[in-house]
Amino acid sequence: MAITVVVSGAKGRMGTETVGAVMADDQLQLVGEVDHGDDLAATLGSLKPVAMVDFSVPSAVLGNIETALANGVVPIVGTTGLAPADVEYVRGLCRTHNLGALIAPNFAIGALLMMRFAQEAAKYMPDAEIIEMHHEKKLDAPSGTAAKTAEMIAIGRANTPPTALPDDAFEKIPGSRGGKGVGDVPVHSVRLPGFVASQMVIFGGPGQTLTIRHDSLDRKSFMPGVTLALRHAPALAANGGELIYGLEHLL
Secondary structure, rough: OEEEEEEOOOOHHHHHHHHHHHHHHOEEEEEEOOHHHOHHHHHHHHHHHOEEEOOHHHOHHHHHHHHHHHHOEEEEEEOOOOHHHHHHHHHHHHHHHHEEEEEEEOOOHHHHHHHHHHHHHHOOOOOOEEEEEOOOOOOOOOOOHHHHHHHHHHHHOOOOOOOOOOOOOOOOOOOOOOOHHHOOEEEEEOOOOOEEEEEEEEEEEEEEEEEEEEEEOOOHHHHHHHHHHHOHHHHHHOOOEEOOOOOOOOO
């Protein structure tokens, strides 16, 4: 039987693509669409889908996850803006409801490879900075992909610390060296018309640099990852209430 799916944020840019991708996949069945102002709890309670894909907004995503889990529905979450504490909160909710979930900072297969290559490169070239570029309507910064990449670089270079800046280094414009998250990897966020989602990880070493870059030129680039995650929803439902953070764990 086809896996039944409700799309949350169905009228947005990613939601619209997701609706089309679900409808085109013969292993999936779209049974509902919700957006701002709709009653998600009532929709999930009446339709009882296996999975909910969430591409809503950062201010709504945590509540949507809570609603899905409370209704026995597996959340497949692509909305970014969740803080590390939010992810841990969702992990606890999954265990409470004995129901799995997936939070994916990025659904593009190329982006997953970029992050994996960055983690490997960090073992040998620990000095790194991230530049992520998105369209001007993206609400959060940095992107979930950049935050996840910083985490993976920190893991990769755990035994080889980066070069320290001079003690008297300073910023003439505050923030010009980027923000720092996990592992103190500088992250620079660009928001301009024309971009969909792009990211560069630049590594520096004596006499050389290495740049690993991924570009999503169309939102269709995310859809194979979305449908892959949805096909895993029954297994997530039966995994004992564990949260999966990152699509790479399903590849």
